[in-house]
Amino acid sequence: MGINGEGIGFYKKTLVFVPGALKGEDVFCQVTSVKRNFVEARLLKINKSSKFRVAPDCAIYEECGGCQLMDLRYDKQLDHKDDIIRQALKKFKPEGYEDYEIRHTLGMEKPQHYRAKLQFQTRSFGGSVKAGLYAEGSHRLVAIEDCYVQDQLTQKIINKVTHLLDKYKIPIYNERKIAGMRTVMIRKGQSSNQVQLIFVTSRELALTKLIKELTATFPEIKTIALNLNTSKTSDIYGDKTEILWGQDSIEESVLDYSFALSPRAFYQLNPEQTQVLYNQARKALDVGVDDHIIDAYCGVGTIGFAFAAKVKSVRGMDIIPEAIEDAKKNSAAMGFANTYYEAGKAEDIIPKWYEEGYRADGLIVDPPRTGLDDKLLATVLKYKPEKMVYVSCNTSTLARDLVKLAKVYNVEYIQSVDMFPHTARTEAVVKLQKKEC
Template sequence: MNLRLKQKIPLRIKRMGINGEGIGFYKRTLVFVPGALKGEDIFCQITNIKQNFAEARLLTIKKKSKDRVQPACSIYNDCGGCQIMHLAYEQQLVFKRDLLRQALKKFKPEGYETYDLRPTKGMADPWHYRAKLQFQTRHFAGSVKAGLFREGSHYLVPIKDCLVQDRLTQDIINRICQLLEKEKIPIYNERHREGIRTVMVRRGQASDQVQIIFVTSKALYLTSLIKALVADFSQIKTVALNYQQSKSSEIYGSETEILWGQETIKEEVLDYTFELSPRAFYQLNPKQTNLLYQEAIQALEIAPDDTLIDAYCGVGTIGLAFADKVKSVRGMDIIPEAIADARQNAAALGFANTYYEAGKAEEIIPRWYQDGYRANALVVDPPRTGLDDQLLATILAYGPEKMVYVSCNVSTLARDLVKLVQLYDVAYIQSVDMFPHTARTEAVVKLVKK
């Protein structure tokens, strides 16, 4: 490799990578440069050298892209929560469609060159869309701060005015920091590993109800803090404590205790209302979730006699959108609280044709089939890790006639399609921008059995 650390080089950016970085070639060596855009001529400094590529820091831009904009966020370069705020929003949508192309080209599922990749559907107002925050808390410069870790580090970047975060949740976390300091509540540090380490604040945008989780390694006295907090914000309906004693990067432990208020808050999607317990998963962008679910419904093309499995069902939101249109719906999720919510939500909506069970999809679905349940329609909405190998084998073994894959990770989607296209044709892939200004996108894949 004709490069050395700290070497300064000129570079022409040919394309953008899956993390939003600019990519160019220097004497046939691939160089990744965060902050650079396609078509730009730049000057950069090598920061890391690997076997097949190098990484560099952007120094100057000799020729700017016409799509470059000034990021509105004052801590954009430090925070790392957003990766492409310097790219005009319409071009962000183009980039996210290209993410799918890159992932497909890497994994090469059969026929990928001719897949119908539909233009990304974005937001009219791509700001303050995140209805949930999970901020780390630390002592910072003599006071309690909350924010995100700088990428690749445990250095906290305090955040007081996030431009993609719901305004009310940001106001609440700012007040929580003041109260944690005032009440002298222990704050987590890397040596002692005790005290508040993470705070989750989620708002049901339709109901304006808020729930909060304090994550800690042991029980804490928070009565005075909670009293002050709920006096300031009438929207707060639930305050919970989650116990996480592990040294791992997992945010939550398995035990959650309601300290104050009700068990759940209300939210709406499409034309129905549902309940959310504190640890239950729900999409971060409620406005785009309506669009995402509409796309899933359209893609599945269900009929009244269909039997549907909703894998990774969470609180049941996708499956419940089909429940009045099919013969039966079954779902599963690894979080017991989410399954309890799903059962409660189905009952509240008057559905008697639903069944939910806590556990892993790759274990439960084969058992259902062994017990005689046959689903001819399947919706999967897996985590970023994609589908489990055992679940993929089960899908290929039993082969539901209709399938929709809702993906939050284009790489694991493309990987899983390599196996799925043994049995299914990809009718189309519709990307939906759930996370403006980040390098992430969601996609709805319509799969038709061959």
């Protein structure tokens, strides 16, 4: 099986990629695209089924495409995620990759309704508003009213939102000519049960009546914000976000500390597995009381807070100013006097700190799916902190970055954590130790 969850088979000597097929199966499929070294095909019939194939628990599994592995038994999904890491390493071949310790993926006891963040597009069909996700590789919206992996409260709220958008005749965005509601983001603090919403629109809208009825129905809602996005790009958010109703943030907890999340601040979407992930990061960095730690891509400070009580100092940066403000407030609320946060790019701020005399003993990086910025990678290789933890949500960009990092650091191990059950994605914690000269 491939890194996107597709089956990889052969027709005579031709490599064939078949979404929906599982390892060990004999399938009948239709070629849809011919490439230079392989073909892509659509699954028509399973002649011989895998003994690990299961019936998906989601009624729109095939139509939606948001999950890729729901028809594979869960323990075998975890095996596949181990293999995804091995495939990525084999493709990019960082130094010594054949000997890396790949630890078995840590899964969930109940891998359903785990997503505490929902981000659905809204569109109008025949005068009726629907909310959901685009089918894979298309701009065809699949309406979703009962998502198997989505938190059930956030699903109920989005269902109510679509009803109210209809009821109050709120203009719905159309890529060709109509300005209006584009996207709805809903996030729940798992520990507090507090909920925040962002309405992403392409123009100002009259939402007072909608907000009044929505908040009366769901007292868990604590924040409603508006983000104005007038661009015609695929970017979800515009630059401007304002609070329309309620408080500035909601509360969440992880490990042994609590923190506030403003609407645009990044936080992991699977709170239960975030506990596992951060605990693994804390183990991997193995800090001492005199250590100075940099938390790049720090968001609201969550990973760094796992170390703040155990080290001399923690410094972090993020490109979202609201996240940095949250990090400062969260740190103060927890009584930390040894933290410092600054808005901006890590590749710009870290050299500035080093010029000012700051030296880091350890570095934490938790980049977006695009991996480490080239300038940040060059910065890390220039200053070479003694130890490093790389938290990755994309095995391909992780393996790519390790090509350079492995020239300076020993890869002690890679621990995969299943943050996204039933999908072909996994999160990895990599322990790196600087090589002896």
